Amino acid sequence: MATLGDRLDHILGAKAADSLAESFDMTTVEDLLRHYPLRYATHGQPLTEEAPEDGAHITVIGRITKTDLKPMRNRRGSLLKVLLDTGSGRPVDVTFFNGDKVKYVVKQGVRAMMSGTVSYWRPGSWNLSHPGYLILPETEDESVSSFTKVRGGGDLRGLAESAKGAGGVDVSFMEREFIPVYPATAKVQSWDLLACVRQVLEQLDPIDDPLPEQTRAERSLLKVSDALRLIHLPEHKSDIDQARERLRFDEALALQLVLAERRHEVSGRAARPCPPRTDGIGAAFEKKLPFELTDGQQQVISEISADLSLAKPMHRLLQGEVGSGKTIVALHAMLQVVDSGQQCALLAPTEVLAAQHHRSLRAMLGELATAGELGAADQATKIVLVTGSMSAAAKRAALLDAVTGEAGIVIGTHALIQDAVEFFDLGMVIVDEQHRFGVEQRDALRAKAKSGANPHLLVMTATPIPRTIAMTTLGDLETSTLTQLPRGRSPITSRVVPRKQHPNWVDRAWERIVEEVAAGRQAYVVCSRIGEDEENDKPGKGKGKGKAKTEEREAPTTQAVLDMFDALRAGPLAGVRVGLLHGRLPAEEKDQAMRAFNDGDIDVLVCTTVVEVGVDVPNATVMVIVDADRFGVSQLHQLRGRIGRGAHPGLCLLVTDASPGGSAMARLEAVAATTDGFELAVLDLRQRREGDVLGSAQSGTARSLRLLSLLDDLETITAAQDFARAVVRADPGLREHPGLAAMMRAAVDAERLEYLAKS
Structure with a gap:
């Protein structure tokens, strides 16, 4: 028998355990069972007298009545054309693209199960293209409960291998309506994970549920043992939904317990109070x-x-709209x-x-x-x-x-x-x-x-990034929010300028800047990089290797601030005073440029993102952001906040070569559509995900959340927060709740706990 804390090598053997540890950093039974399926595969609809729809996924069983190996017309290799008699009255046409490899297994006269997607080549004529397949053994009544030798390919072969036990392949398992599909690697396939999960579940001891029965009843939650089984081996769609609901609450609760313990510890620290004075x-x-x-x-x-004014340290986030x-x-x-x-x-x-x-x-x-x-x-x-x-x-x-x-x-x-x-x-x-x-x-x-x-x-x-939203949503910081703009702030209009489709719009942008300068106002032109000598532009840093020369590399597709500065001074902005500001300038030159722009001695400041935050020139009314698709949502909103800070309305032009209808263009259009920084923060979170909310990662690549969404599961998070804070108030350290303490420790390791204590 096995418990959640048992080592996988004791249950699965050293070879399988080493592969799981190397590919997924799994060492315990709980690590494996918390590796939830990404989705669930089905065998598809059964074949009926009616023709299936184009693109439908079907699974059929029948006898191969004909095979025909044909060379491909436009490339090397061969196709294997197969007719499969399913007993429905019309043979199924099947095509395998690696005909030379499968012809020794997929032969006339054998019984086979095939699973794939329906493709129509012409009206009324459809086939299965390169399906997963499994050769079935011959029996008297063609009824098979198990077989020992697996011959096949694709998903069906993997599924058969995962269903293989001491008595052979369990056909009843292969006929399940929902088959879990796991995050996998080249070394450890989804079917390998499924086999390991089944082996562990067969030996798993009953689990003491850390949640009180009353709490489970109030939220209609499954027991954790049932949830862990059903998330991997569901019988019905409702099993998946109920299992996810329980495990989603567990994730929220584990994180909230960490935060509740931390809040309790911080509240016990001493700080010198600073009460307000009336004479200071x-x-x-x-x-x-x-x-x-x-x-x-x-x-x-x-x-x-x-x-x-309190004798404990303040720990507060002040978030507010740009210019609030x-x-x-x-x-x-x-x-x-x-x-x-x-x-x-x-x-x-x-x-x-x-x-x-x-x-x-x-x-x-x-x-x-x-x-x-x-x-x-x-x-x-x-x-x-x-x-x-x-x-x-x-x-x-x-x-x-x-x-x-x-x-x-x-x-x-x-x-x-x-x-x-x-x-x-x-x-x-x-x-x-x-x-x-x-x-x-x-x-x-x-x-x-x-x-x-x-x-x-x-x-x-000003614009919370995803990790900030995550920590705030999870209750790590007390939060103050400014939503009003001070009096005197002017509205900002944003427009996307597709440079390839409408090059004349870019010309109009420069004309607009000249018009604003003529009216006594100022403008920014922002570029994403400084110049050709940047690290990423050095020879050998691109696709070329070894003897590749600079001229052989693909030219950068973005415009450098140094080139833009020279081009604008000599071209469309020749009649105005143009200044330059970027991060590599000496501090004295940066300060001089900023002072000159602030004092009105520079009309147009060509710059990089060094002006992204904190720069306040009320007379600046226009900003042109070149290669805007190279900037994140937060950066664009911060940059845009540098204009419209005075009595005149602002205009922000987002110049881009992004493809119409692509994700980059959609992001720019979303930024142009609203000046609500909090709405944009949600957009940023949806695109980049929450990040590793209890670790140092601030992008969405490393996540400690498997099922929980900080955008979609706010009610679950709030309920978990209320429960966690009540428990920690009554039992700091969770000495009387060992199950909850274990749940909390499973959420974060010692290194992350130390990190969180600093944040």
Whole structure:
């Protein structure tokens, strides 16, 4: 007999177990049984007197009455034409494309089962093309319960091998209505997995169900032992649905138990409370605000203020539409922490964004950001910038202000994470565009707080990426959402420009930019790469190998920002002031370009995605994104958010060579159809999937979710969350619920648990 925790080599033998471990990282019985079928194959409809439909899948049994081997007309090889008498009155025409190989098995006079797709070559004439086949043994009454020798090909041969036991091939198993088809590899086929699953299920001991009977009854859930059997060997369609419902709830519950335990552990940590003051820098800033905050901003500021006032660390996600005013909300939070005598660190993904934050925060605070300078306000603090490309003297001065506590707000890029950066008393970490940073990077910055201290954490994003949505949906973060746009923001219109089909539309795009500049406004032109010397464009990096020369490689199909800059200055934008900005420019040149554009000394900024986040030039009204299909949904929405930030409406043109009707074009049309960042986040999630929500992967290639969908199963997730939190409140550590504890451990390994604790 076997239990879920038993090793597979003890049940299946070393050879099969080694193959499963190598191909799927399976080592236990539970690993194998949690490898659910992708779909279920059927034998197809039985043959009747009526002709089957074109494309129908059928399975027939009969005797081969004729075979004819014919050479192919247009290529080497031969076709084997077969007539199969099924007793229905009309022989079935069957064609095998590898005639020379199957002619020794598929012979006149033998009985065979054949399963394939119906194809009509002309009206009234159909056949089976290259079906799966199985040669059946001869018996007195042609009734077979089992046979020992498997001869055949395709799926039917694999199925027969999987149905083979000590007594031979079990024909009754082959006649099942639903046959599971598994995710497989070249080394371990679906039928091999089915054979292993059947062997394990035959030996499996009864399983103690970790879910209370009352919970199962309330949700009409199967026992876990029944669900694991029926997901692999269903008798009816309803078996599949019920099994998936139970196992889907188990997945949601396992993840929610992990998160509930983590929330309980975080709630037990201590942080220094930062209550708001009526006589501090925060109150002084509110008095000098030249505009009125939206109701949404005021609500979120109150939520964050309440968190900061507690003696436990805040762990909150601030998500808001592009331009919804997240920065002003974050500044309120920072000033509340500064009023408590502690420091704030703002982590930005690019130097352009870090510098922009530095300029905008200093501008908003005015004399309140000039501590140590002549004429500074009594409550003033100091804001410093730390980036990797700063001069040694400037960086040394900024680091000194951080370690002595002179600077209440320290803004920087990855440079803040370096060992040389120290804080006097770090009380809060804010991570802007949090998906740009790994968990380890965020944790390294939080670790710079005083020994034993737990800084508050606020992460911000304008367009949640799939992993953010996943973690939010699963309840890992407290969430604040800004949906209103501040007063003064203008609408943005987006249009797709198919360059191949309508090259004149591209010409019109440049004309539109000239018209906007003539009206006193500005524009962006965004490209996906910098130039020909990029790593992916070097000789040997393309399809060619060895002696392949540069000119032999296929030319890049995207337009580089350096080439676009030269072409526009010499061509359609020759009459306007054109500037250049990309990530490889020295920091001083990047800052000069951004300042010139911000001051109106540059009309059109030709750039890469360094302007994706945080850049605020209210006078910019047009953006042309070249090769837009090369950007993700989130990037496109972020880039588009750089325009329409002032009194004039924005226009975003998505230039592409994508094929009409293709997935890339559909994605661009979806982006053009809405400016709702949350709707686009759902689109992004559907395309990229949830990612490995409890691991470091943020794309959809590695998934810890097998049956659960974060988009379609919200009710299941919510119910699992309620149950998990109630259990953990009553039994932290799940000592009284060993079955649930095992379920939680099965969801994530020790490495992932450590990762999650940092996130």
